[in-house]
Amino acid sequence: MTRGEERFNALLSAVLLLGILVLVNRIASRHLVVRHDFSEDQLYAVSEATLRTLGRLEDRLQVKAYFTGDIQSGQIALAKARLEGLLAEFAALSGGRLHVDTVDPNTSSEALSEAQELGLFAFPAHSVRGIQRIRQDVYLGLVLRYRGREEVLPFVSPNSFEIDLSSRIYSILRETKSVVGWFGADPAPGTHEAQYGTFTRLRGLLSQQHLVETVEYLASGAPVPERVDVLLVVRPKELHPRAAFAIDQFVQRGGRLVVFVDQAEMGRSGEARISKATGLEELLELWGALPGPHHVWDTASFGKLPMTRNLMQYGLEYPLFVRMRADSFDATLPPAANLQDGVFCWAQPIKHAEPLAGGTRVILAQSSPDSYYVDLTETVLVDADMEDMVKSVTASLYARGEGQRYALAVVLSGRFPSPFEDGAPAPWDPLADSDKPLETTDETVLSWAADSQVVVFGDADWVRDGYLRPPNERLVSGVVDWLTLDEDLVAMRTRVPRDRRIRDFLQEERIRVGASDSEVLDTTGEIEREMKLEEAAARAARRRQWTCMLAPILGTLALVFGFGIARTLLGRRAAEREA
Amino acid sequence: MRTLAVCRRELAATFESPIAYVTIALFVITLDGLFFFLGYPIGNLPLPSLWLGEQASLVVLFTWLPLLLALLVPALTMGAWAEERSRGTEELLLTYPVRTGEVVIGKFLAAWTLVALLITLAVVPVAISVAGLGALDWATVWVGLGGAYMLAAGYVAIALLLSACTSEQLVAFLVGAIVLGLLWLLRMLVGVLPASLASAVDYACPSSHFLGSAARGVFDLRDVVYFGSLVGFGLYLNTVVVERRRWR
Known part of the structure; x- marks a missing residue:
């Protein structure tokens, strides 16, 4: 064989091999779907x-x-x-x-x-x-x-x-869609309240899986239609007792209820106003889920409030935006399983209560242990002084002592008593004298009648358009899907990576040296002592960080060079023996 | 057996030289330093460093691997053939009673073992350190390591081929680093390429196969087929190139 022929053969076989490999890869990329997600989070596997x-x-x-x-x-x-x-x-x-x-x-x-x-x-x-x-x-x-x-x-x-397609397949498999009744404020565009956002996105989100119907005449006391599976009462204000009665009887018939209580109205300059009663106080107190009149100020886990200073936008760390972490949720409840994040805005704490006889009361979401309650009518938060105000309010709260966790959402299950056992309130009459005592009727009132579930949130702002970010979306859709008994939908939604937060060396060292941010410092001596402790904690934290970084690097280098030295010495000894 | 003998000879020769130790040290310090301090600031989705991201994950470490290996592998393989040629030992090696293919595979196994050892030394101690800080997903680490070994195999096959094509070590290193660097860069250029090319280029890019699956803890048989093809083709061409010199 001549050199030219050998070259040609080599080239030909290389081209042939390349062709075969390209073909094999093309077939494999289309038909060889052998794939397995070994990760703990299983985000790349079909659920x-x-x-x-x-x-x-x-x-x-x-x-x-x-x-x-x-x-x-x-x-x-x-x-x-x-x-x-x-x-x-x-x-x-x-x-x-x-x-x-x-x-x-x-x-x-x-x-x-x-x-x-x-x-x-x-x-x-x-x-x-x-x-x-x-x-x-x-x-x-x-x-x-x-x-x-x-x-x-x-x-x-x-x-x-996966979530988009499988939730649509889930939806199409159902003969009929579940009906979500909507009752509550959806501020008209241009109004003062509308500047904080409407609930359009929430309705759109729920409409993807359910039929969302506005329950129009509930305010005047008309019963909730039978076809409604879950009733959402959003930001109720001064409801007539007849409306509360209609809501109560809906629950007594086994209908599931979600209430978003929200009495805070923030002014344009950040000042707060507390709106009047919701009209559901008697009902929620009897059931053990009454939001208190105050608001939660979380000094450890908070969101950021967009602010502008000198035409620059920045996020102010704002303790009235309570940030949920994995440990804020009760993971035993399907809609909260695997949730790691979420922000409640100007949330009211739900008062502690015992579960109803034969029922359960579970806290769905709560603030961090370093939370306090504040009275927003006393706490004037004005834009110009917002940062100082946040600091001074926080300092004054520390003076009260240790903080505590506050329930921001609870789930009640079981049968419920009716506050209207003595008689149903008479239908709403717009011409009636408001000072006149409310009349009752002799119609049948259900009480302790059927098993149901009620979820009460001490905030409605968190589901407004401006605040309905993906973590909040997951929570609210999860709750509604769960109440409509669509647990598979909940399971699809709550696939999020596990929180793998690393240890906070600085916080650990601050605790170790005794630096505490819950103390009010009055004297110069106290301030100096605290600063020294903080510096010592920061130094110790940095040392630990460096140890974590250097240990693997130096350990590896020691191993490699140790191997090299040992090898050289052994080689020399062997050479000497041979000599 | 003869392949293993060549492999042992190559590995022993590698550890004779201080270059191997210096290369290992530089690689470990660079990769771990980038992981702890810099994060991965390249591309559309930059990743924060460990202390900034505060998450017990090695994703940053794995994301740097394709680029760092594109520089490391040519450095370790540049002498595999080029040095033999410049010293004139290639003829001697090929006169031994071994087939060219066996020598090629032996050299490949030696270089691959060395790179795999290097990756292990750079990743596992850091993984142990991070696991002490938070809940590290070990399954992702092991699958990621497996993927990194496959990526390294592909890179070694290409770099050895380029080393066989030249008699100058420096040229072998530069050409190897440029070729592997371009392969890494291709993944970033996919977005601006015409659609007809994008899919093919993305598939041809080794880092896509690594970062798209193994680095996330996902095993995909298509990646095994791809890297197997890359290694097979690289070694075959390497054999052909060396054989051609034998014929001369």
């Missing part, structure tokens, strides 16, 4: 709840993917490829019941008009070709059809694909 949902498919589930075919942007093309892979994985897991059919609205006018009719929207994707910046309308929507029912996902992202 048990999703598998159960797919297992409940009895018929063909048709998934029509409206995906733009020739996507110009590389990033979005990759996202689309991931979505197609995930859809294939779902189809495989469904045992052949989930069928995917892909159409391209950008090339088919029929698909485009279908997509538009279904409410799918194209989002603008930008890419660069040569020196040209290209804008392309991209569709990445899904439509699910099952036994004549239809669910639409206007836009899907690989990051939230």
Whole structure:
């Protein structure tokens, strides 16, 4: 064989091998779906709840993917490829019941008009070709059809694909959707209260899974319709006793209730006003879930209040925004399991009470142990002095002594007594004399009648549009899903990474040296002593940090160089022996 | 057996030189220092350092690995063939009663073992230290280490091939670092590439296969196929390149 022939053979075999390997990888990338998530959090594995949902498919589930075919942007093309892979994985897991059919609205006018009719929207994707910046309308929507029912996902992202698709499959599997009744304030745009946000996002969020109906005539005492499964009473104000009676009887019939009590109204300059009674005080006190008139000031776990100073935006550490951590929630309750975060804004503590006979009372969420209560009518919080005010209020609270945890949301289960056992209040009469004692009627009043569940939150601001961030969304959707008995939906939502916070050396050292932030320092001597303790704690914390960093590095270097030295010495000895 | 003999010879030669010890020390200090102090500030989603992020996780450590290995692996393999050629020992080696393929695999195993040892030495002590600070997910650490070994295997195969193509160690290092660095960079360029190229480029990029699954604690058989193909093709070409010199 000549050298030229050998070269040609080598080149040919290399090209052939490359071709085979490319083919093998192409086949593997499409068909070899052997994947296992070994991590503890299981964020990259299909959840048990999703598998159960797919297992409940009895018929063909048709998934029509409206995906733009020739996507110009590389990033979005990759996202689309991931979505197609995930859809294939779902189809495989469904045992052949989930069928995917892909159409391209950008090339088919029929698909485009279908997509538009279904409410799918194209989002603008930008890419660069040569020196040209290209804008392309991209569709990445899904439509699910099952036994004549239809669910639409206007836009899907690989990051939230599992929860988006599986919750829609869960929803489409139900013959009828659960009905969530909505009663309460939704401030009209332009009003003073509307500046703090409406509840539009919350309603939209709940509408994805449930039928949300406004219970219009409840204020005048009309009964809650039978079809309502869960009633949400948001920010009730001065309800007529007849309305309280209607709510009470709804619970007595077994309906589940969520109340968002909120009596604080913050003024434009940060000053607080306390609104009048909710009208549900008697009911909530009897059941053991009455929010107190004060507000919780959490000195250890708080959120940030957006502020502006000299045209610069910054976040003020604001103890009236109580930040929830993993230990703030009762993990035994499904909607709170795995929750790690959430913020309540101007929350009222719920007074302690014993559980009702035969029932349970569980604290769903609570503040940190370093919390105090404050009277917002006395605590004037004005923008200009906000930082100083927060410091001075905190110092005055420390003077009261140790803080404590306050319940901010409770869950009551079992049967409930009715405060209207002596007679139902007469229907609301707008022309009646308000000073006249309330008349009662002889209609039947249910009491201790049926098992139910009531969840009371000492705050409503946390579900307003401006504050409804993903952690708060998870909590509120989880509670409603749980009350509508959709525990699988709750399980899908509460898949979040576990909090793996590392030890706080500074705090540990502060405790060790005896520095305490709960003391009020009056004299110069006390202040100096405290500063010295703080410095000592900071030095010790830094030392421990350095130990943690240097120990692995120096340990490894010692091992490696020790090995090297030992090897050299042994080599020399062996050489000497040979010599 | 002959492959293992070559592997032992290569490893012994590596530990004869102080360069190996210095390289190990530099790698451990750099990777661990970046993890504790800097975090990962590159790309769209920068990651904070351990003390800033306050989470017991090695994700920052694993995210740095593809880039650091792109510099380390050529440094360790640059002499594998280039030095043999410059010293003139390659001819001698190839006159031994071993096949070229066995020598290539032996050299590959030696370099891979060394890099795997280095990764273990850089990761495990830090993992033990972090586990003392918080609830570290050990399963993710082990899967991440497995993925890092596969990534290292791919890099070693490429770097050895480039070393075989030249007789200068410095050239072998520079070309190896540039090629592996470009492969790392490709992942960041995917977003601006045309869609027709993006998927193929993303698939061809070794760090995508590592960071997309193993570094998160996910085992994916497709990654094994990919790295297996990369190593197989690299070693085959390496054999062909050395064989060609034998024919001359």
